[in-house]
Amino acid sequence: MSDLMVIINMLALVYLGWFVERSLQKNKSKMWLFSGLVVVMLVILFTLPNYGPTYSYIMVTTILMYLVLTVSWALFSGPTGYISLAPAAFFGVGIYTSAVLGKDIPLLAVVLLGGILSFVLAMIVGALTLRLKGTYFIMFTFGLVLLITNLLLWYEIKFTGTRGRFVVAAGNDTIYYVMLGIFILLLITAFIIKRSKFGLALQSIGQNEEAAAHMGINVTGVKVIVFAITAFFMGMAGAIMTMKWTYIDPYSAFDLFRSFLPVLMAIFGGMRYFYGPVLGSVIFAYLEEKLLTEFPYVYKLAFGIVLIAVILYLPDGLAGLVDKIRARIARKKNALT
Amino acid sequence: MWKKILAFTIPLTICLILILTSVFAGCGGKADKDKIVVGMSRSLSGPIAIIDDSAFRPVYETWVAEVNAEGGIYVEEYGKKLPIELKIYDDKSDPATMAQLTEKLILEDKVDFIWGGGGTSFIYAQAPIANRYNYVLITMEGGASSLKELLPGMPYVFVTLSFSDWYEMPVLADMLASKGCKSAYIMYIADLHGVEYNGVAGVELGKKGIQILGAKAVPPDIKDLSPVIKEAKASGADAFLCFAYPDQVFPAVGTSIELDYNPKVWLGGPGINFGFFHTAFGPMVEGVMGWASWNRKSSPALNELADKLYTGKPEDSNDWWGHAFYWAGLDMWRAAIETAGSLDNTKIRDILATQHLQTVLGETWFENGLMNRETHPGEVGQWINGIYEVVGPFDKATAEWVYPKPPWPK
Numbered sequence: 001m002s003d004l005m006v007i008i009n010m011l012a013l014v015y016l017g018w019f020v021e022r023s024l025q026k027n028k029s030k031m032w033l034f035s036g037l038v039v040v041m042l043v044i045l046f047t048l049p050n051y052g053p054t055y056s057y058i059m060v061t062t063i064l065m066y067l068v069l070t071v072s073w074a075l076f077s078g079p080t081g082y083i084s085l086a087p088a089a090f091f092g093v094g095i096y097t098s099a100v101l102g103k104d105i106p107l108l109a110v111v112l113l114g115g116i117l118s119f120v121l122a123m124i125v126g127a128l129t130l131r132l133k134g135t136y137f138i139m140f141t142f143g144l145v146l147l148i149t150n151l152l153l154w155y156e157i158k159f160t161g162t163r164g165r166f167v168v169a170a171g172n173d174t175i176y177y178v179m180l181g182i183f184i185l186l187l188i189t190a191f192i193i194k195r196s197k198f199g200l201a202l203q204s205i206g207q208n209e210e211a212a213a214h215m216g217i218n219v220t221g222v223k224v225i226v227f228a229i230t231a232f233f234m235g236m237a238g239a240i241m242t243m244k245w246t247y248i249d250p251y252s253a254f255d256l257f258r259s260f261l262p263v264l265m266a267i268f269g270g271m272r273y274f275y276g277p278v279l280g281s282v283i284f285a286y287l288e289e290k291l292l293t294e295f296p297y298v299y300k301l302a303f304g305i306v307l308i309a310v311i312l313y314l315p316d317g318l319a320g321l322v323d324k325i326r327a328r329i330a331r332k333k334n335a336l337t
Numbered sequence: 338m339w340k341k342i343l344a345f346t347i348p349l350t351i352c353l354i355l356i357l358t359s360v361f362a363g364c365g366g367k368a369d370k371d372k373i374v375v376g377m378s379r380s381l382s383g384p385i386a387i388i389d390d391s392a393f394r395p396v397y398e399t400w401v402a403e404v405n406a407e408g409g410i411y412v413e414e415y416g417k418k419l420p421i422e423l424k425i426y427d428d429k430s431d432p433a434t435m436a437q438l439t440e441k442l443i444l445e446d447k448v449d450f451i452w453g454g455g456g457t458s459f460i461y462a463q464a465p466i467a468n469r470y471n472y473v474l475i476t477m478e479g480g481a482s483s484l485k486e487l488l489p490g491m492p493y494v495f496v497t498l499s500f501s502d503w504y505e506m507p508v509l510a511d512m513l514a515s516k517g518c519k520s521a522y523i524m525y526i527a528d529l530h531g532v533e534y535n536g537v538a539g540v541e542l543g544k545k546g547i548q549i550l551g552a553k554a555v556p557p558d559i560k561d562l563s564p565v566i567k568e569a570k571a572s573g574a575d576a577f578l579c580f581a582y583p584d585q586v587f588p589a590v591g592t593s594i595e596l597d598y599n600p601k602v603w604l605g606g607p608g609i610n611f612g613f614f615h616t617a618f619g620p621m622v623e624g625v626m627g628w629a630s631w632n633r634k635s636s637p638a639l640n641e642l643a644d645k646l647y648t649g650k651p652e653d654s655n656d657w658w659g660h661a662f663y664w665a666g667l668d669m670w671r672a673a674i675e676t677a678g679s680l681d682n683t684k685i686r687d688i689l690a691t692q693h694l695q696t697v698l699g700e701t702w703f704e705n706g707l708m709n710r711e712t713h714p715g716e717v718g719q720w721i722n723g724i725y726e727v728v729g730p731f732d733k734a735t736a737e738w739v740y741p742k743p744p745w746p747k
Contacts, residue, residue, distance in 0.1 A: 002445050053444065053445070054440075054444045055440065055441055055444040055445040058437065058440055058441075058444070059441075062437060150556075153527055153556075157527055157532055157554055161532065161536060162483070162529070162532055162533075163527070163528050163529045163532050164458060164461065164529055166461070169465060169469075172440075244436065244437075245432065245433045245436050245462060246436070246461070246462060246465045246466075247432065247458065247461035247462045248432075249458065249528070249529065251528075252431065252432055252433060252458070255431070255433075257431075292426065292427060292429075292434075292438075293426050293438070293441065296381055296425065296426055296427040297381065297427075299427070300382065
């Protein structure tokens with residue numbers, strides 16, 4: 001029962017991602033139908049706590065967390081080609097905002113503040129590093145996570161005499177709604193960015209940064225602002241998710257795994273498509289939980305095999321596979337007529 | 338027209354069948370109870386997996402096999418013995434994953450009981466969840482003074498293991514003071530465990546007038562400990578205290594041997610208490626101290642427990658600190674179920690919180706959620722003639738404490 005609800009809501013999430021992609025295309029046929037379906041999907045998602053078992057929306061909350069991390073990551077790294085390994089840093093800043101201020105200020109303010117602090121950190125880091133390219137940028141963002149973890153560890157041990165902190169817990173439904181809200185806000189933001197001059201600028205930076213600069217694009221400015229916007233969403237996600245975990249320390253808050261997973265999920269889903277990272281993270285997160293719980297002793301092996309198979313045989317990810325199947329069906333149809 | 342209807346009807350019918358099957362699959366009548374399902378989120382992979390392998394796992398595997406061989410636990414409500422079935426998930430050594438899996442066990446798998454995760458950070462993450470859903474949580478590995486402060490607000494949580502101020506450090510301080518030990522140097526891991534033990538040592542040793550000449554925090558992945566050991570040696574402290582895990586304690590022992598650093602007291606842990614410390618260091622373990630709770634000589638019942646757990650197995654599997662506590666925790670859980678005659682977590686909680694029950698440690702009870710210290714068969718251990726003896730408190734010692742520590746064998 002719980003699985004069925006989770007799968008229905010996963011489909012709704014993927015549909016929302018696909019709808020954004022479709023809206024960005026010039027083909028506007030049947031848009032009234034697709035828009036109507038968006039309303040249906042939103043109703044399904046927003047009413048899940050009313051009809052689904054508690055664990056179904058706990059599970060969908062985790063999927064939403066991965067979605068926010070992956071879509072945010074792909075929004076910047078996809079078009080520009082700058083591989084950022086900083087998601088764990090921005091997510092962790094959100095976590096610590098919640099841990100430090102959660103007792104004193106209202107939940108939504110904490111979440112917003114988590115996003116703002118991550119935004120500020122990304123602005124500073126971006127201004128310093130987004131002139132770097134390729135491996136140097138990857139290494140810097142990787143180092144940033146380690147730097148913050150160890151700085152925080154040093155601070156906690158030296159000044160607070162402890163390592164971890166308790167976080168004020170929130171109800172599962174509250175966390176779910178806030179996380180869903182963040183995801184929808186992210187989709188709207190992604191749509192606006194992609195439709196605006198920023199989207200085109202990002203794409204031209206990814207294709208040829210020098211040429212983009214010659215065309216008059218403030219390349220560093222565009223990169224820094226989009227990088228910071230994506231960090232804002234990651235920070236908010238960290239701030240709300242930690243209210244589910246109740247106890248955190250620098251190692252668990254700045255877990256490097258959360259920097260690598262968005263990259264894997266985006267590749268798994270297909271980087272060429274906007275809905276690819278959505279599809280990738282939804283399936284990846286679900287698969288991970290299923291393998292982890294059903295096959296605890298072999299799940300990493302199974303997971304590794306699935307990943308290798310996707311990278312080897314589906315270079316455009318799952319979204320690319322969907323496209324290929326659609327093209328094949330269309331070819332068959334044309335051949336028959 | 339028919340083609341169009343068929344094109345829509347067939348997929349719709351299939352979807353409807355799938356949905357209805359899934360819905361009704363979960364709506365069967367209440368089955369007759371034939372087993373007690375216990376859920377656990379344990380670290381089967383990741384850095385904490387070594388703790389799972391050597392600490393609680395050998396105990397629950399042996400204990401459950403023994404109980405099931407007798408037919409299970411008698412539950413009056415069902416008028417029969419129910420065997421135990423374990424449902425174990427891997428939390429990948431990640432407290433966040435463990436929190437989610439614990440909720441899955443409770444909400445989706447609807448297990449009858451949950452048993453604790455592996456480590457203090459995991460208890461912090463799991464305890465509020467167990468308490469929220471009114472599930473009894475008897476914790477195994479881990480314990481902390483900061484957790485002790487939270488227990489009054491979490492009536493469903495019961496801690497079995499001894500820890501820093503419950504009651505290891507006060508006993509160690511008494512022991513050191515009794516021999517005229519004047520100073521100590523502390524190396525501790527920069528995590529919850531290390532920070533807490535260092536803090537409690539500062540308080541308890543301070544009460545006895547023992548001076549802390551240095552306290553150095555080390556990261557978990559430290560490779561070269563020679564600067565710390567050299568500093569400890571230069572300090573001239575009577576006691577060297579290493580509050581860390583096997584990954585740091587063992588290199589600290591190795592480096593001390595290399596640099597011939599032989600203070601009057603060399604105490605470390607967790608790690609020293611495991612059989613694999615002896616198999617790794619052989620005769621070099623003589624005189625090295627650590628945390629402990631029991632030994633074959635502690636009581637006939639504990640001698641029998643050692644037979645059950647260790648006979649026919651390599652020495653590596655021995656744990657002379659936690660194993661007796663974990664076994665006693667499970668004994669208490671069983672006794673509480675039998676007394677309640679029910680699998681109702683609230684009834685079982687009430688019994689655990691108020692009654693004295695018979696376990697491998699004798700009469701055992703929880704005091705404000707902590708296993709009463711009077712039931713502890715020991716706190717401090719030392720390797721003497723290749724055996725890990727209980728040496729403190731003195732009235733529970735299974736051998737006389739060797740002070741000062743003999744030189745490292747050449």
